[in-house]
Amino acid sequence: MTPAFEALQKELKRLPGVGLRSAERMAIHLLLENPGAAQTLSDAITFARERVRSCSNCGNVCEEERCSICEDSRRDDSGSLCVVEHVSDLMAIEKSGAYRGRYHVLHGKLSPINGIGPDRLNLSNFEARIAEEGVKELILALPNDVEGEATCHYLTDLVKTESVEVTRIGFGLPSGASVLYADSGTLKSALDARQRY
Template sequence: MTPSFDALQKQLKKLPGVGYRSAERMAIQLLLEKPETCQGLMDALASARDNVSSCENCGNLCESKRCSICQDEHRANSGTVCVVEHVSDLLSLEKSGAYNGSYHVLQGKLSPINGIGPSELNFDSLLDRAKAGEVSELILALPNDIEGEATCHYMIDLLQPYEVSVTRIGFGLPSGGSVLYADAVTLKSALDARQNFR
């Protein structure tokens, strides 16, 4: 292959979820099979790079100072804020239609072993929102792992001075899932999150 092709493949391989073979197929598709899509992709990337940033309030994607969710008065004034790790988590919740409040994107989770401490995450604007009285309930929708738990505990301590109710999303078996195929952590979470029927 050529040096230019190799360079393109290496850049594509840096994208999440893209391995060597996928990057190779994408590069061939862009350069040889459908070269007309290459310019459209470059234009879209340049436009996104120049126009898309993080919402100063919640950390979501936006093309102004605040995202469309923060600009929606009904949602922004609900007082319920769902804390997620990444924008992709926010997008999943939005697609589900199960939640209609506002969000806060941390842009990661605490992980001292990887050098990610509180200063690397989006805690400051969350504190500002709590100080301003914009938060009555915080829903923690972070992963059910050690780093996710540590981040939840950190936020609970951080918000201690404010009158904010803190809840955590339930974990357990997926809809239609079977106990037979669940791992031990999932089964423990399902048992811990059990509900009363009567």
């Protein structure tokens, strides 16, 4: 390995989900096996960095002041607002087609242990949106873990003076899953979330 190779490997390793071995494989791909791809990737990063920004209203990706969802007059305007941790969560819900309202992307979740407090989340206009957009239901689509729980508590406290119903997405067995192969945490969630049948 060479210094420039190792520097690239180190930067690739910072990408989410990329370990040392994957980064090594990617660097070899970019430098030796497919050198054209290196220039194209570098150009795509520069091009996207110049254009892509965070929607000033909801935090989704956009190339204008506000994103296509916030600007879409055909979205469901019955007063629901769905809070997600990441833009990728928003994209996953959009792909499911299960929700047609608007979103608010936090770009993170509360994690005191990692020093991530409310000031690190995209919350500057959150209370203003609740009031100005006449939100009736705040749907918390946050992870089923301790930090997700803490974030839900915090947001519920934030809006408690408003006449907003706060709901949290269901937890339990994933679609198509059987009890046999579910892990203990999922089974606990599923039992806690049981409903009259």
